Structures are given as C-alpha cells and as structure tokens.
Amino acid sequence: MTKPVAVESLSPEAARSEHARLAQDIAEHDIRYHQQDAPTISDADYDALRRRVEAIEAAFPDLAGSEVSRRVGAAPSEKFSKVRHAVPMLSLGNVFSDEEVEDFVARVRRFLGLAEDAPVAFTAEPKIDGLSCNIRFEGGELVRAATRGDGYEGEDVTANVRTISEIPHRLHGEGLPDVLEVRGEIYMRHADFAALNARQLEAGDKVFANPRNAAAGSLRQLDSSITAQRTLHFFAYAWGEVSAMPADTQHGMVQAFKAFGLPTNPRTVLCHSGADLIAHFRSIEAERAHLGYDIDGVVYKVDDLALQGRLGFVSRSPRWAVAHKFPAEQATTVLRDIEIQVGRTGALTPVAKLEPVTVGGVVVSNATLHNEDEIARKDIRIGDTVVVQRAGDVIPQIVRVVEEKRPADAKPYEFPHKCPACGSAAVREQDEKGEVDAVRRCTGGLICPAQSVERLKHFCSRNAFDIEGLGDRQIEFFHKEGLVMSPADIFTLEERDKRSLRKLKDREGFGSTSVRNLFAAIDSRRRVPLNRFIFALGIRHVGETNARRLARHFSTFEALRRTCLAAKDEASEARAELDNINGVGDVVAEAVVDFFTEPHNETVLDDLLVQVTPEAMEAVQTDSPVAGKTVVFTGALEKFTREEAKAQAERLGAKVSGSVSKKTDILVAGPGAGSKLTKAAELGIEVISEDDWLARIGEG
Ligand code: IVH
Numbered sequence: 001m002t003k004p005v006a007v008e009s010l011s012p013e014a015a016r017s018e019h020a021r022l023a024q025d026i027a028e029h030d031i032r033y034h035q036q037d038a039p040t041i042s043d044a045d046y047d048a049l050r051r052r053v054e055a056i057e058a059a060f061p062d063l064a065g066s067e068v069s070r071r072v073g074a075a076p077s078e079k080f081s082k083v084r085h086a087v088p089m090l091s092l093g094n095v096f097s098d099e100e101v102e103d104f105v106a107r108v109r110r111f112l113g114l115a116e117d118a119p120v121a122f123t124a125e126p127k128i129d130g131l132s133c134n135i136r137f138e139g140g141e142l143v144r145a146a147t148r149g150d151g152y153e154g155e156d157v158t159a160n161v162r163t164i165s166e167i168p169h170r171l172h173g174e175g176l177p178d179v180l181e182v183r184g185e186i187y188m189r190h191a192d193f194a195a196l197n198a199r200q201l202e203a204g205d206k207v208f209a210n211p212r213n214a215a216a217g218s219l220r221q222l223d224s225s226i227t228a229q230r231t232l233h234f235f236a237y238a239w240g241e242v243s244a245m246p247a248d249t250q251h252g253m254v255q256a257f258k259a260f261g262l263p264t265n266p267r268t269v270l271c272h273s274g275a276d277l278i279a280h281f282r283s284i285e286a287e288r289a290h291l292g293y294d295i296d297g298v299v300y301k302v303d304d305l306a307l308q309g310r311l312g313f314v315s316r317s318p319r320w321a322v323a324h325k326f327p328a329e330q331a332t333t334v335l336r337d338i339e340i341q342v343g344r345t346g347a348l349t350p351v352a353k354l355e356p357v358t359v360g361g362v363v364v365s366n367a368t369l370h371n372e373d374e375i376a377r378k379d380i381r382i383g384d385t386v387v388v389q390r391a392g393d394v395i396p397q398i399v400r401v402v403e404e405k406r407p408a409d410a411k412p413y414e415f416p417h418k419c420p421a422c423g424s425a426a427v428r429e430q431d432e433k434g435e436v437d438a439v440r441r442c443t444g445g446l447i448c449p450a451q452s453v454e455r456l457k458h459f460c461s462r463n464a465f466d467i468e469g470l471g472d473r474q475i476e477f478f479h480k481e482g483l484v485m486s487p488a489d490i491f492t493l494e495e496r497d498k499r500s501l502r503k504l505k506d507r508e509g510f511g512s513t514s515v516r517n518l519f520a521a522i523d524s525r526r527r528v529p530l531n532r533f534i535f536a537l538g539i540r541h542v543g544e545t546n547a548r549r550l551a552r553h554f555s556t557f558e559a560l561r562r563t564c565l566a567a568k569d570e571a572s573e574a575r576a577e578l579d580n581i582n583g584v585g586d587v588v589a590e591a592v593v594d595f596f597t598e599p600h601n602e603t604v605l606d607d608l609l610v611q612v613t614p615e616a617m618e619a620v621q622t623d624s625p626v627a628g629k630t631v632v633f634t635g636a637l638e639k640f641t642r643e644e645a646k647a648q649a650e651r652l653g654a655k656v657s658g659s660v661s662k663k664t665d666i667l668v669a670g671p672g673a674g675s676k677l678t679k680a681a682e683l684g685i686e687v688i689s690e691d692d693w694l695a696r697i698g699e700g
Helices: 012-035 043-059 098-112 190-202 211-219 224-229 250-260 274-290 305-311 372-378 449-460 472-480 487-499 512-523 530-536 544-554 557-566 573-579 586-597 599-611 642-651 675-683 690-696
Strands: 082-084 122-128 131-138 141-147 153-155 179-187 233-242 269-271 295-302 321-325 330-342 348-359 362-368 385-389 397-401 426-430 436-442 527-529 613-615 630-634 655-657 666-669 686-688
Touching: 012 043, 098 274, 098 295, 098 305, 098 321, 122 250, 122 274, 122 321, 131 211, 131 233, 141 153, 179 211, 190 211, 190 675, 211 224, 233 250, 250 305, 269 274, 274 295, 295 305, 330 449, 348 385, 348 436, 362 397, 372 397, 372 436, 449 472, 449 487, 487 512, 487 599, 527 530, 530 544, 530 557, 530 613, 544 557, 557 573, 557 586, 573 586, 586 599, 630 642, 630 675, 642 655, 666 675, 666 690, 675 686, 686 690
Parallel strands: 527 613, 630 655, 630 666, 666 686
Antiparallel strands: 082 153, 122 269, 122 295, 131 141, 131 179, 179 233, 295 321, 330 348, 330 385, 348 362, 385 397, 426 436
16 A cells, blocks of 8 residues: 555545545445455554545545445345344444543533533443344344344344354343343354364364454354354343333443343443543453453443433444544564475465564564465465554464565465475365365375374374373374384384383483383273274374264274275275265265375384274273263253263263363253353363254264
C-alpha cells in the first residue's frame, strides 16, 4: 500500500473514485469475513479502510451516508434461511488511544449536557472475538437464533445454536420477559481450537486460521451434528426485542441474563470516569494471554439505559458505546527463508524464518505458513517484506506481503516435492471425493529420520506397545545417541548394552534399578495383541479402531501382510478382500497396501518380527473401543443411572474416574455439565454426549 493522500488534498473526483474503490474492497472483504469465514486482511487493515471511508465522507458530505458506511457485515449467505431482526444488530465505533477514550467520555457528557461534576457510570467488558448472535426466547423457550448478517437480516442458525451446551433451551427465573432476544458472542476457546485443528489436520480437512474463523465455520454448518462436535461458548452482553425490560441499567440487564441461566462475562465492571475505564482496559490487557479465548479490546457502554436512549445512534454505531481496541499485534519484517519441518505422519510444514522483530512485546523469528497452497495464495517469496501478526497466544502468522518492497529477483516459492529429511518423494494425497489434501507428506515412512523419533514415541505409547519407562524423553535420548533408530532396536537394547563399554546404568539419568526395570518392561512386550501391534506401526489412517478391524479380520500378522502385498494389484481378490472389511474404505486399504509394499518398511518389519510375536486379539473385555480409556461421567444422564454407566464402562475395560485430569480420555457430558466440562475443554479432552457414548460402545 502506498501512503494515502491526505483527505483534504483530494479533488472531488479523486475522492469519489477512491470512495467507490474502497466501497468495493470493503464489500469483498465483508463477504470473505462474514460468509466465507476466510478473511484475507487483518482486522486492523480492515478498520483502516473503514476509517478512510469515514474521513472521505466527512470531508466530502456529498458522499456521506453511503451504503458502505451504513452497512455492517455482509448479507446472509444463500445456504441458510433468513431471519429479519426485530431490532437491527449494529456495530461499534472503535478507539485506539487513551485520548480517544477521554474524548468519548467528554462527548457523552457534552451530548447529555451534564455538569462537570455530575456522575456518569459506564460498564467496561471484554470485547470477545467471535461472532454475534441473536437468540430469541418466547415464554422462556429458545425459539430462534440468527447470526448478525448485514445487521438487518441474518442467517437462521437455530438448530446449531441448540447444540451449544452452555446455552439453555429454556430460561428460568423471576422477571423473565415473555419475549426476550438475547445478543452476545459465540466463540471458541483456545484449547478447543487447537484440538479441532489437530483433528482437521489428521483428517486432511481445512485448518482454521484463528478461533474466530473456527467458531464461525462451526456455527455456519448446514449439518448441526457437525456443530455439536465443536465446542462453542457464548457470552450474553446485549439484547434485541424485549417485551418487558428486567432492569434499567446495562449491568442490571447482564445480571438478569445471568439469573435467567445465560453465561455472562465475569470481567464486566462499572467505571465512573475515563481514567477508570483506561485502568480497567490495562488490567484486561494484562490478563489477555491467560483468558483462554481471544478478545480484541474492551467495550465501554453508558450504564443507564435511559441515557443510552437519549444518546441514540449515529450511522451504524451507538453513541453510548465504543470499542477500545488493543493495538494490532503486527509488525513488518523480512522473510529470510522458508524451512520445511517434517512431523510424525510425514506432514511437511513450511515455517517462515524471519529477521527477528518485536510483535506485541515478543520477539518473533518464526511464523507458520500453514501449507503450500497458503504460500501460493499469498504469493510469499523469500526476501519479501512481510506483515507478521500475533493474536493472543496463537502462533505468529504472515498476514500479507508488502509488494512494493519485493526484491526484483524474488521468484515464486517452489514447495519441495522431496522430503528434506530423507529425500523420499513427498506427495499430496487425494481423498475419496478426489479432493487433494492441503498437506504434502513424505512417503519415507520408517526410514525418514524426522518421522522416526515421532513414530518411535507412537510405537511405545499407551495404546500401542505401552512400554513403561520408555517415554518421549527417553526415546529422544536413545534416538539422539543412535541406540534406538527403529522399533526392533528397542528389543535388542539389553543385548547390546551387555556388550557395550558404556553401560546404560552408568549414564546420567539412569541407575541400575531403572535400567533393570526398563529391560523387564521391554521383555514383557515381546508378545503383544495383534491389534496393538498393527496400531503401533503408525500406518496412515490406521488408528486404534482400524487396527482392531484388521486384527479381527486377519487374526495373524502374516495373513494381513500377505494379503496387503497381493493387494498391490488393484484388480486382485486380495484387494477386494481388504476393501470389503467392515469399516475399511478405499483410503485405508490404499494406506495399508502402500505401507506393506514399501521396501524400507519390509526390512523394519522383518527385523521387528524376529523380536516380537503378535498374538491374536485381546480377550473380549479388553477388545471394546473404550478399553484402557479413562472415562468421566458428568451432568445429568438420561438413559441410565451413574452406577449403571460406571459398571458397564468397567465391563468394557474402561477405567471410570470421578474427576477430570490430564489422564482423562473421554468426558461423557449430559445436560447441566459444569466445571468438569470447562476443565476438559481446557485440557483438550474429548467430550461426548450420552448418545455418542452409547454409539461408541455399540449400544446406540
Ligand atoms: S455490544 C450496539 N459488547 O463486537 C452494540 N459487542 O464491533 C452492540 N462484541 O457486533 C454490541 N464483544 O459482535 C458488544 N462485550 C461486547 C462485545 C461485542 C464482542 C462484538 C459484537 C459486535 C462487534 C462490534
């Protein structure tokens, strides 16, 4: 962007044409942000466009009151049916500095004609970075929920909002109005966002850029069962149509919402001056990184509703409220290089190596580039000057390239088609629908050193070989020392140690007891159930469930291996056999065939089979999908009593615990679930409903 000409020096023609261009740009950004949940510019850049429109309209009154300055958001998309808001859902003006906060207070006082010493109260509350929603209750029942849309007409997301456990389907309490439209923000917590993206990545689906986009994408699903799998939250802070006001102040209204059973933000306070507001802003800013969800500022509102009424609105925002935004955590720096990292599943992740720069008080020298399409879409080249952004705790990202500063010789980046760690081909897979995976993966499997440490960790993990004393830290150590490079090495460790001059027991961090225990633990795993053995191999798309299916079908490892080798020929009977295993689709079949036909893997397997004997599946009790899992039940259970649930889970080999901790695998949450649910979300633990639980244990 070149530096804009001062508004005052624009000719009327130039002002008109720039205004039209900005209106067009803003309209496009609105669609990307509100309908596609995929913005291409930062909020700060967007706000700058909006401010420029306002400045032009102020200097050229002919252009004032245009569509663009009145509209908020984008028209609802065609996917959902539309809902006309009984009361428009408007937006807020922004301020960025302490002076502007004082100006806001002064403006309010002036407008109301208040004497210098007359008190006026404001509420100050976090500005949640989610998407606003209007939820209508009639006679206490939730009847309709709608997104903001263009402020006048939104999308009907009732079915999806009903899946948000924090939003009651029925309100209760004294003074509950017959018609109550509650407005607030739907948002996603950081832990849920991270867990969702991890699942998306694993499934080869779209990864969300930030929690706001993830919340919007989750809410705007045509299939509400998808929304139900995404943990969304809500804070009530405003209202639309209300048949009888339960309070006459802003904070009184929010307290009433809380009493009716709605979640409200505990960090809402009453302030009495500009200085008070600013002090609260600073304290929220300091807490920002620890909140567990994204906020982008603090909203100040005149508390007295009668005064709010007198102040009214100006174009698209109320005169009685303002958003004090955090300074954009952005900075400009030079992209020195693009490095490719390789994960356990072989995913090649591009990382931007930056000239170190301070962004929001933290020195940043790496930023994620997501994947190869993202680099191409933003046309990011080595040597480019780029805008880096940090939002809350999220990994720094590259927002855009400053094209004017591009070196003349910068060439488009060519994403490697070979794994940088092992040189094997790196490919992008296609799913059943023929969609190409956003992620390029190394095909080197067990021979790829970058993958091998991660794979070894997986091999030893709890639901695989479960070798006690061989945790992530020990594996990293053995790998670094060259002692364990492939799974078979684990089982020859003791033998080699006997012959070694540098005994393990003499090394730092080990003693004779721990070494003896480790060797005993390894020895006890020379026979393992076939399903665990298959799972431990870390074959793509073969998680515990598919491993169990394969183990049940083939009974012996040799049968599985033989069939997979023969199934290389897609027209073979072996291939048909694989494809026909219940639950094993084409993608899984392809992945297992690829695994077994890869020559490197053959060697690894042959070596391993000298050491280890896979046995037919574990006894029935431990063969259930929840065997070995730690489960917690919370909230009201409707299909069975707590005792029944516990007994059944234990019969299936699960461990039932009364409290949520890092060891919890599954939280089964019924209606009214409270602190356990919050904790589980924070820890990124899988949360399922009673019905999901029944389905999972095969009773649904
Ligand atoms: S009050 C008429 N309070 O920010 C004003 N808005 O930039 C009604 N937002 O559309 C909005 N947290 O989506 C209000 N505590 C809060 C908020 C909040 C987030 C969002 C909301 C609004 C946008 C305006």
